[in-house]
Amino acid sequence: MNRVFGPVYSRRLNKSLGIDLVPFKTCTQDCIYCQLGPTTCKSLERISFYNVEDIIIELEQKLKGVSPDFITLAGSGEPTLCKDIGKLISNIKKTTSIPVAVLTNGLLFFQPDVRADLLQADVVCPSLDAGNEYTFQRVNKPDPAIDFETFLNGLIQFRHEYYGKIWLEVLLIRGITDTMEEIIQIAQCSAQINPDRIHLNTVTRPPSDPALSGLTLSELEEFVSLFTPTAEVIAEYPTLPETSTSQKEIQPEDILAVLQRHPCSLSELSFALDVSEGLIKPLIKELIHQQKVEVFDVRGRELFRFVNK
Ligand code: SF4
Incomplete structure (x- = not known):
């Protein structure tokens, strides 16, 4: 659910x-x-x-x-x-x-x-x-x-x-x-x-x-x-959330589930999903390509946001 x-x-x-x-x-x-x-x-x-x-x-x-x-x-x-x-x-x-x-x-x-x-x-x-x-x-x-x-x-x-x-x-x-x-x-x-x-x-x-x-x-x-x-x-x-080093498998849907409630930076996603930034990066890139996620720069801070289609 x-x-x-x-x-x-x-x-x-x-x-x-x-x-x-x-x-x-x-x-x-x-x-x-x-x-x-x-x-x-x-x-x-x-x-x-x-x-x-x-x-x-x-x-x-x-x-x-x-x-x-x-x-x-x-x-x-x-x-x-x-x-x-x-x-x-x-x-x-x-x-x-x-x-x-x-x-x-x-x-x-x-x-x-x-x-x-x-x-x-x-x-x-x-x-x-x-x-x-x-x-x-x-x-x-x-x-x-x-x-x-x-x-x-x-x-x-x-x-x-x-x-x-x-x-x-x-x-x-x-x-x-x-x-x-x-x-x-x-x-x-x-x-x-x-x-x-x-x-x-x-x-x-x-x-x-x-x-x-x-x-x-x-x-x-x-x-x-x-x-x-x-x-x-x-x-x-x-305090800034600690990023995870976990290499567990995640799906693009896991990222969307977080962004749907809360625009996040890469480190926040890593914290929320308990998975390393390195594993999230290619999935985010693909979601941006699919126009399911958009990226914003807010005062020099890169944030990702769910796109409601
Ligand atoms: S429009 Fe957005 S910020 Fe305003 S009350 Fe609704 S969810 Fe909250």
Whole structure:
């Protein structure tokens, strides 16, 4: 079934084993900075996409070979669109003591069933990229049924009901959300949500809109004290993943399974697949030739991304 992927090094969660709960680019939003490209299925409808028992079997198999810091519900779209996310978290908790994190855009938090489904997660990481309706529509391009006030109130309500950790991610974009006025509005909304941590991020991976660019680290650092609690700038990686020297056999599909959830550099692929860079290189070259993978240069760093055909 291949819904479990990684481990990948994420900037927030360190070594994280991912579970992808929705088909590629099935999302409630179409963020202009999305590293997976444009949303192909924008929807608010919650669906049972995959069998929970099958996912748990796959997870148990994977956990025999790795010890991640988190099991992360994320991947190639919005995980709260999976109707079974609550049941899945509950079953993961019966399987392992590894903490469960959920990466979400938070758009569906206005729905009580979505908030209830996430109560058992250890960490929930929603996004807040705008502090007003105009910028929200411009940056996140949500399903038209949801306005900014509904979205923000959903996040505030979740804070009242949830006793786990909320780590809010704020992603700033050059020329759009890099002015003091925009950032102060975001900080004011963030204060209403009252998260445990705030992670300040910018465009560092190939965005859906190729014209976008990010802020420098020093620019981000200028804004951290505007937030309560003080924001943390999340660098690209807390530590660089160690590449593997394993010579085990892999297939092109193994590489695609990782890139479908997360654009990666060669070293990240080597880490995620536990196979040497030398074995990955010719397969990547062939996948690029077949136009199944594209290559980007982001600030001098070569990243590979899945091409959704
Ligand atoms: S960044 Fe996340 S929320 Fe935004 S379009 Fe991509 S998958 Fe959806």
